[in-house]
Amino acid sequence: MRVLHVITGLDAGGAERQLRLLLRHRRAETEVVALGNPGVVADGLRADGVPVHLVPMSGNTDLSALPALVRLIRRGRFDVVHTHLYRACVYGRLAARLAGVRTVVATEHSLNGTLIEGRPVDRPGVRGLYVATERLGRTTVAVSQEVADRLRGWGVPDRRITLLRNGTDVAGHRFDAADRERVRRRYAVAADRPVVGVVGRLEPPKRVGVLLDALPALPGVTALVVGHGSARAALERHARGSGVADRVVFTGEVDDVAAHLGAMDVLASPAPEETFGLALLEAAASGLPVAYASGPVLDQLDDPRHLRVASDPGAVAVAVASLLHRPPDRRPAAGLDRFDVVHVAAELDALYRRLAARDPMPRKALT
16 A cells, blocks of 8 residues: 655644654555655654655645646555645645545644634635535544544534544653753753753744743743744744743754653643644653643643643743652653554554545546
């Protein structure tokens, strides 16, 4: 079986890192195409032996990319096309059907109450275009029950929704003291300095500024901001304006997230509408205490080191201070076996086989 994954970009976001991790355990012959933003994940995929193509788009209305994507799918003679993130789902589903591929799968990573991957859901055309192209696929994978419920609310029939939660390399995220020392040395952070971190794409919905505003109430604490995005420059200005710039380290994109989690003492996640929370799952595997505003994955793990808080600086500061004063305990959270990526990848392979076996019709392109 040949599978093509179509994704909007390959910088170091949760969906992108999840794709790379799944493909490390792939059984099918697999390739990936990005519609822009090739980053460290693209480099990592190539290092893993996965061919990566680029079909650049200047924006969501750049129709010129569609013929190129159709040609790429036809040349590759793919049995399955799997799309990820809004732009890739809209264009990838259509391109796959035009190319004659009938087994078309999408994963919905981040549909919440007000946003879909940073776009307001009430923006004209966003919802209608998504739902119209959803019908071109065979199923949409929801990464959490919350996402599945919102898809139903958008009018996607229950029979077209598959619940398949994200996974992680549980063993690979175990705390490693040598990694902790190495990362702290890289950023000149003293071994005994308390560190609160945040991991993810630096975009407004992640509310990283809430953590920066909490820092004045956390004297002596360094913030490690791991990730990149359109809000980085504004966040750097925010840190300078708040007088905490000397206690904030912006790392940019990194390909060793597990080691960076090991360098932290607490993870903060002020985002009020997480649809799963891959970084939260990774933190749980690292035994890292977490102060989080939302995160379906942590809601399923009963661990006293995970504190749910309001997405405001005062609440975050109180929770972080409380967690920093607890005795260190970096044992992984209990109950992580069901989130192991090996199991998730096997379930995805089984889904491809079921969908392909269910379709006896010959391959035929749309006209």
